[in-house]
Amino acid sequence: MSVDVVVVGGGGVGSATAWQLARRGRSVVLLEQFASGHTKGASHGASRIFRLSYPDRVHIDLAREARDLWRELEATTGTDLLTITGGVDHGNSPLLDALADGLAAAGVSRYWLTPNEAADRWPGIRFDTRALFHPDSGRLHADRSVAALQSAASAAGALIRHETPVTSIEVLGEDAVLVHTDSGTHRARRVVAAVNGWAAKLVGKLAPLPPLRITQEQPAHFAAARPGDTWPSFGHVIGGEYGGIYGLATPGEGIKVGFHGVGPEVDPDHRDYAPEPVQLAALREYARTWLPGVDPDAFTSISCTYTTTPDANFVLDRAGPVVVATGFSGHGFKFLPALGRVLADLALDADRPDPRFAFVR
Known part of the structure; x- marks a missing residue:
């Protein structure tokens, strides 16, 4: 052919x-x-998380283009793909200031919330620092x-x-x-x-x-402890061994939570799909400490790969x-x-x- x-x-x-x-x-x-x-x-x-929150114009503009094309694809196929929930980033890190500056320079809506303001809006998440809210974020059905x-x-x-x-x-x-x-x-x-x-x-x-570093990542869906809570897509810079956390509500599955890019290296043709026990224990402990809106003992593990430069x-x-x-x-x-x-x-x-x-x- x-x-x-x-x-x-x-x-x-x-x-x-x-x-x-x-x-x-x-x-x-x-x-x-x-x-x-x-x-x-x-x-x-x-x-999957959809967001415009990047510190540089290249990624912000690429995400804006993608958002328009997602909406076009929805219209073309009659399928609901992108749901806007708002997004929030928190943690004691200069990265949040870089994100805020990047969004401001690109004219993207964003604003700061105090820990109490953020907790009032999203009681399922514990905040101990200010939080950067970007209302145009959300999730895609992969x-x-x-x-x-x-x-x-x-x-x-x-x-x-x-x-x-x-x-x-x-x-x-x-x-x-x-x-x-x-x-x-x-x-x-x-x-x-x-x-x-x-x-x-x-x-x-x-x-x-x-x-290229190929890792087997292992987020999990945790059961929501309070079904009435609303959830944004969220990121939390925690530093240390695991660096950062991401999460979002996945209707019908629970609250998806995962470490970012710290899974064991694998050959994509030879994976066991099983969660690494130490990292799984750390993820559950994170949920217990920082996510009062989930049950850390009720979860389903997920397996996917990252290919990282x-x-x-x-x-x-x-x-x-x-x-x-x-x-x-x-x-x-x-x-x-x-x-x-x-x-x-x-x-x-x-x-x-x-x-x-x-x-x-």
Whole structure:
């Protein structure tokens, strides 16, 4: 089969890229190694945080673009994906001042709350410092989002094939590449490898990737102790061994709470999906101390992967005909449709995005 672009990886980023390419009238085939709805990567589950709260304009503008595209995708597919709940960050850290300054410079609504004001608004969370509230934050339904992206891509003409592992990518020239699978070979002008934790295995010899650290993260859904409480998406800088906490309500599942990027390193093809006992105990103790609105003894563990770069910025770059997307460092999901636009641009010879997303920075 010959197409304009082959997208490898049917998680959130690959699905968004296929949508962005197909809606421009390009012939696209999307190849995913696992079955639809699998839980082996970083795009599954019922909830992800959406926020504009970044200290720099690049990420804020990318999130704004993504928000508009999420709403467009909702209208296109008739699916509810993005729910605005407001978001709050707290903790004794200069990071909060940097977030506030970044939001102010970008004209994004935000304001400070005292600990008592924050606790009155969200009694399920304990505050001992001032809190930064950003009302435009919320949550995305992850599984529905990926399904909607693939549905929109398919409706625009993309061919989507699950359970089709790519065995290798063969570069023939600047504008020609062969993508090999066990069931056949696809010839294309460009290939977009949106495989995140599998990037080093698939394209490590084709592109100068930065070091990638792949970890098995283990948040948990805790049962709400008081069903009437309202919950924002939240972040808490705690310092020490675990650094930071994130959380949000996940309707039907509980209150999702997790440490950020401190799980054990793993091979994505050889994971046990089991929570590391010491970290699980620490997470439960955090819930007991800081989240009076949950039951720390009633929980369900979750398993997902982070693929983290040394500076926690994404890799969105091209080497010859090979476009690479990886290193989403636990904060990429909110940006999906905008990342798809960036990668589609790269596949169609547009200028590279911000230098922080290059292979070498």
